[in-house]
Amino acid sequence: MSRKVVSAYSGGLDSTLVTILLREHYKFDEVIPVLVDVGQGEEEIETAFERAEKLGLDVVFIDGKREFVEEFVHRCIKANGSYEGYPIGTSMSRAFIASKCVEVALKEGAEAVAHGCTGKGNDQFRIEFTVKYLAPHLEVIAPVRELNLVRTEEEKMLAKYGITPKPRKGKLGGDINLWSHSIGSGQVEDLYSQYPEDYIWVTPPEQAPDKPQEVSIEFREGIPVRVDDVKDPVEVILYLNRVGGIHGVGLIDILEDGMIGLKSRELYEAPAATILLKTHRDLEQLTITKDQLRFKSIVDMLWADMVYHAMWFHPLRKDLDAFIDSTQKHVNGTIYVKLYKGNFYVVGRESPSSLFAPELRSLKRTGFDQRDSIGYARIGSLLYQLLGKLDR
Secondary structure, X not given: OOOEEXXXXXXXXXXXXXXXXXXXXXXXXXXXXXXXXOOOOHHHHHHHHHHHHHOOOOOEEEEOHHHHHHHHHHHHHHOOOOEOOEOOHHHHHHHHHHHHHHHHHHHHOOOEEEOOOOOOOOHHHHHHHHHHHHXXXXXXXXXXXXXXXXXXXXXXXXXXXXXXXXXXXXXOOEEEEOOEEEEOOOOOOOOOOOOHHHOOOOOOHHHOOOOOEEEEEEEEOOEEEEEOOEOOHHHHHHHHHHHHHHOOOOEEXXXXXXXXXXXXXXXXXXXXXXXXHHHHHHHHHHHOOHHHHHHHHHHHHHHHHHHXXXXXXXXXXXXXXXXXXXXXOOOOEEEEEEEEOOEEEEEEEEOOOOOOOHHHHXXXXXXXXXXXXXXXXXXXXXXXXHHHHHHO
């Protein structure tokens, strides 16, 4: 019987080498590369097809942008999903890509799913946990990790097949999806160097336009449904990446605690994510009660932590989603922001579900009889009288 393996394929050096090793070292009869479009751009996809053609591979191509946005990114927005300042773009895309590889593996009768992750990063866990949840019987193969390969060795092996590192815009390279661009993950070994040439979306703030730009963002039940005149879910993200990037918004430079507990300096650019997460949180502040906001902040932090730590398919993540969804019923309205030289700030808010009630709270209006607060003040202060006696 012919032995088949599905391989997560991006066209990068790691995933390209894996397709060779699966045939030559692991002796699979048929290697099925699966290329999922999560918004990495036409240039990346073209390179992937060119390298596959050189190796005689038939690529299974899946345009997954809309599904990625609706099933992953929108959940991230509703959960204000940020892990230590990182909008968990790669974390989500790996689970999504792995799920598509499993779909193809089951359809084609493959016995294994392979990936090109190293043994040092987080992505190996995100892919393998997904595969084992969706199809426990499938074997997972990680040639780069299992053969303990380093990049210089990989480049020598690929050169034999006429595949050389592609000239790139910057020094580091990175992973791109429409929610975030992770730049040289694990490659930055000092705390000072800057890599402006590696950013593909964001203009350096000092070079951004001198004139600010105002953008309106409409949410419905916590989901962005319109940005200016753009309504398509995918185009909303791409539009904000362009507009935000032009104005220098979305640069992220953080010290990140990885899954195995080691710190790394991580660089990202994420204009759309930066803008949407902040405006969504602002709209929640307008439309959700104080008690909901306090508890949801704990849920949001746990949600992002789980997604980062490869737990997308964990039942608790789904339970958290159920709570988060229940809080979004009234998160409706439009936020107006102004973009300017690396910053943006809210300049207006509208919501049919607003809890802002100046007719009650304003010091300029009667609102309610202030004497009604006397009883609460007296009862509330009783505990402090007792505590004061104890401390004295």
